[in-house]
Amino acid sequence: MAAIEMKNIVKQYGDGFPAVNDVSIDVADGEFLILVGPSGCGKSTLLRMIVGLEDITDGDMIIGGKKVNDLAPRDRNLSMVFQNYALYPHLTVYENIAFPLRLAGASDSEVDKKVRDASKTLELDEHLERKPGNLSGGQRQRVAMGRAIVRDAEAFLFDEPLSNLDAKLRGQMRTEIARLQKRLGITTVYVTHDQTEAMTLGDRVAVLKRGVLQQLATPRELYENPANLFVAGFIGSPPMNFLPATVKGNQVELPFGTVTIPDDKAAKAQDKGLLIAGVRPEHFEDASVVDSDKVTEEATFNATVDVVEWLGNEAYAYIPFEAPPEVEKQLQQLERDLDGESLRTQLVVSLDGASRISEGDDAKIWVDARKIHLFDPASGDNLTMDSSKAGIVPGGNAMAKAEEVGEAQDSVQPGSDQATT
Amino acid sequence: MRGKTTIGTWIGFIMIMLWCLFPVAWILSLSFKSEGETATGSAQFLPKDPTFDNYSAILDNGDFTRALINSFGISLIATVLSVILATLAAYAIARLEFKGKRFVLSLALAIAMFPVVALVGPLFDMWTTFGLFNTWPGLIIPYMSFTLPLAIWTLSAFFREIPWEMEQAAQVDGATTWQAFRKVIVPLAAPGVFTAAILTFFFAWNEFVLAISLTSTTSSRTVPAQMSFFVGPDPFNPPYAQLATASVIVTLPVIVIVLLFQRKIVAGLTSGAVKG
Numbered sequence: 001m002a003a004i005e006m007k008n009i010v011k012q013y014g015d016g017f018p019a020v021n022d023v024s025i026d027v028a029d030g031e032f033l034i035l036v037g038p039s040g041c042g043k044s045t046l047l048r049m050i051v052g053l054e055d056i057t058d059g060d061m062i063i064g065g066k067k068v069n070d071l072a073p074r075d076r077n078l079s080m081v082f083q084n085y086a087l088y089p090h091l092t093v094y095e096n097i098a099f100p101l102r103l104a105g106a107s108d109s110e111v112d113k114k115v116r117d118a119s120k121t122l123e124l125d126e127h128l129e130r131k132p133g134n135l136s137g138g139q140r141q142r143v144a145m146g147r148a149i150v151r152d153a154e155a156f157l158f159d160e161p162l163s164n165l166d167a168k169l170r171g172q173m174r175t176e177i178a179r180l181q182k183r184l185g186i187t188t189v190y191v192t193h194d195q196t197e198a199m200t201l202g203d204r205v206a207v208l209k210r211g212v213l214q215q216l217a218t219p220r221e222l223y224e225n226p227a228n229l230f231v232a233g234f235i236g237s238p239p240m241n242f243l244p245a246t247v248k249g250n251q252v253e254l255p256f257g258t259v260t261i262p263d264d265k266a267a268k269a270q271d272k273g274l275l276i277a278g279v280r281p282e283h284f285e286d287a288s289v290v291d292s293d294k295v296t297e298e299a300t301f302n303a304t305v306d307v308v309e310w311l312g313n314e315a316y317a318y319i320p321f322e323a324p325p326e327v328e329k330q331l332q333q334l335e336r337d338l339d340g341e342s343l344r345t346q347l348v349v350s351l352d353g354a355s356r357i358s359e360g361d362d363a364k365i366w367v368d369a370r371k372i373h374l375f376d377p378a379s380g381d382n383l384t385m386d387s388s389k390a391g392i393v394p395g396g397n398a399m400a401k402a403e404e405v406g407e408a409q410d411s412v413q414p415g416s417d418q419a420t421t
Numbered sequence: 422m423r424g425k426t427t428i429g430t431w432i433g434f435i436m437i438m439l440w441c442l443f444p445v446a447w448i449l450s451l452s453f454k455s456e457g458e459t460a461t462g463s464a465q466f467l468p469k470d471p472t473f474d475n476y477s478a479i480l481d482n483g484d485f486t487r488a489l490i491n492s493f494g495i496s497l498i499a500t501v502l503s504v505i506l507a508t509l510a511a512y513a514i515a516r517l518e519f520k521g522k523r524f525v526l527s528l529a530l531a532i533a534m535f536p537v538v539a540l541v542g543p544l545f546d547m548w549t550t551f552g553l554f555n556t557w558p559g560l561i562i563p564y565m566s567f568t569l570p571l572a573i574w575t576l577s578a579f580f581r582e583i584p585w586e587m588e589q590a591a592q593v594d595g596a597t598t599w600q601a602f603r604k605v606i607v608p609l610a611a612p613g614v615f616t617a618a619i620l621t622f623f624f625a626w627n628e629f630v631l632a633i634s635l636t637s638t639t640s641s642r643t644v645p646a647q648m649s650f651f652v653g654p655d656p657f658n659p660p661y662a663q664l665a666t667a668s669v670i671v672t673l674p675v676i677v678i679v680l681l682f683q684r685k686i687v688a689g690l691t692s693g694a695v696k697g
Binding site: 051052053072073074077078079080082084086087088089090099100103104147151 | 584586587589590591592593594595596597600604605608609611
């Protein structure tokens with residue numbers, strides 16, 4: 001077991017494509033770190049640089065206090081679970097799991113003991129003599145994990161291990177991975193584009209965009225204190241709403257009305273002109289189901305609800321609005337960065353299941369003004385971020401830097417952000 | 422509609438089978454006819470009086486058995502060497518980026534397209550100079566060079582089908598490049614290796630032009646060449662029955678090999694390697 005330190009890691013491909021740019025991340029011994037981001041953000045490339053399958057263009061990769069930049073994968077003693085599992089189809093499950101041990105020249109009795117241990121942990125006992133071709137997706141996934149845990153590796157690396165499983169199995173395996181990691185207490189780096197996996201599994205999460213680190217923080221910090229528009233939009237489901245806003249004193253003017261925000265937040269956003277306000281869907285509520293002492297004129301507005309999706313425990317209401325052109329362009333760009341494609345600017349409001357608001361109603365909506373974030377539309381920075389509770393936010397403007405890199409990437413390889421990882 | 426298709430398919434199938442197998446059946450029946458029967462020009466299909474005389478005669482023929490040994494030796498050695506070289510070359514072509522890759526591939530193809538007959542003269546001169554004329558290596562070398570291109574093309578197609586991750590997984594698991602190749606890639610490419618081996622073996626086994634031109638005695642003459650010397654006492658009346666018997670005997674190993682390796686040449690051996 002060992003800590004992994006990445007210092008100013010850069011990856012530039014032969015054709016000049018800048019895949020990873022100046023990323024510095026420290027993974028503590030025993031920590032579960034998630035690398036997350038949309039397609040083509042360089043997260044898999046970064047993982048492959050840790051394990052040694054990609055050369056490092058610049059920067060230092062230090063594992064367990066030893067610089068490993070020039071070491072071959074076999075000399076780094078890391079184990080990896082591939083997205084497509086990469087099991088050896090000509091070997092039985094037993095031999096698949098035993099493969100790393102056999103290469104290391106372990107004795108038959110040692111191999112047998114360790115393989116049986118791993119297979120017991122992963123409940124593969126009755127499948128040991130079968131070939132991978134005869135296993136289900138979830139079983140193959142477990143074999144791939146077995147191959148990873150069977151030897152005493154310095155760290156585990158996972159490259160989107162659950163993306164080929166169906167939704168139910170994915171949930172089960174997610175819990176299983178979390179349990180396994182806690183039990184073995186081994187340093188783990190896990191790549192995913194699924195923000196649920198990122199939030200539930202990680203001790204800390206690194207959000208990447210176009211090969212640039214945006215924020216490195218605990219899931220809670222990311223959720224409550226996103227460093228910029230990109231992180232705010234990426235973390236959370238349904239995503240954060242972005243509305244055009246103007247701040248006057250402690251009053252924020254939104255398309256639906258004016259709300260009052262706490263003074264300390266307002267102070268950070270004075271005289272900045274048109275801003276973007278970010279409010280999570282769950283920070284809205286049907287005014288009629290909120291405790292009456294919270295409902296004040298300053299925190300409510302009326303709006304016509306377009307569509308309601310009732311899910312039982314909660315309901316999503318959609319309220320379309322018109323955005324001024326200068327903000328709209330920024331919002332559309334953001335939408336593209338997040339792999340999304342929404343047709344209109346609309347507010348998504350999460351309502352209590354008890355709410356009786358239905359389609360076409362003119363509803364009175366309450367907003368928790370303390371939870372509003374204000375973003376600078378030009379740089380994307382979160383003006384109201386509490387930097388003591390936001391983990392590590394790289395200096396400089398990470399979003400603008402990612403934009404720059406994105407342009408460089410497009411000049412080498414147009415449409416690269418659509419790449420499948 | 423469906424019934425019609427089935428009947429049509431069967432009629433077509435039977436016609437093709439007749440077309441292909443009738444000559445084989447004829448040779449087979451001829452090999453059981455006595456010399457007297459073939460000499461009189463009897464045209465009936467089944468032998469009147471089936472006999473194994475031809476078989477015992479041909480297996481007693483020292484020249485023929487010697488040629489059979491030559492055929493086996495030369496074909497096997499050419500196959501093994503050709504497949505080993507082709508596996509290594511094809512792996513390099515499929516996996517490595519190097520300058521002149523396309524050139525190597527085109528050159529290999531050009532060699533395969535070169536007519537064998539055109540090379541007989543120059544090879545004859547060279548081999549007599551080098552002392553390779555009428556030796557095993559004298560045939561093994563040209564056989565290898567003619568079968569390598571096809572083997573390389575077949576195998577590189579197989580290698581390209583194997584996911585990169587297999588090898589990377591092996592490397593992460595602690596294998597050297599060579600171990601990853603030997604323990605993971607080669608077993609996975611086994612169907613390709615067997616295909617290449619069979620193609621090479623058949624080429625060498627059936628080859629006639631080089632075999633007759635580059636040999637002079639039974640010390641290295643292979644069966645196809647040796648059979649052209651079965652003329653018998655009367656040049657106008659060759660020993661058909663014996664020729665047919667020899668044909669049957671040389672065909673047997675081919676059939677046995679195909680049946681043996683048929684199971685190995687199963688596509689989709691990689692199933693289960695990656696996501697399902």
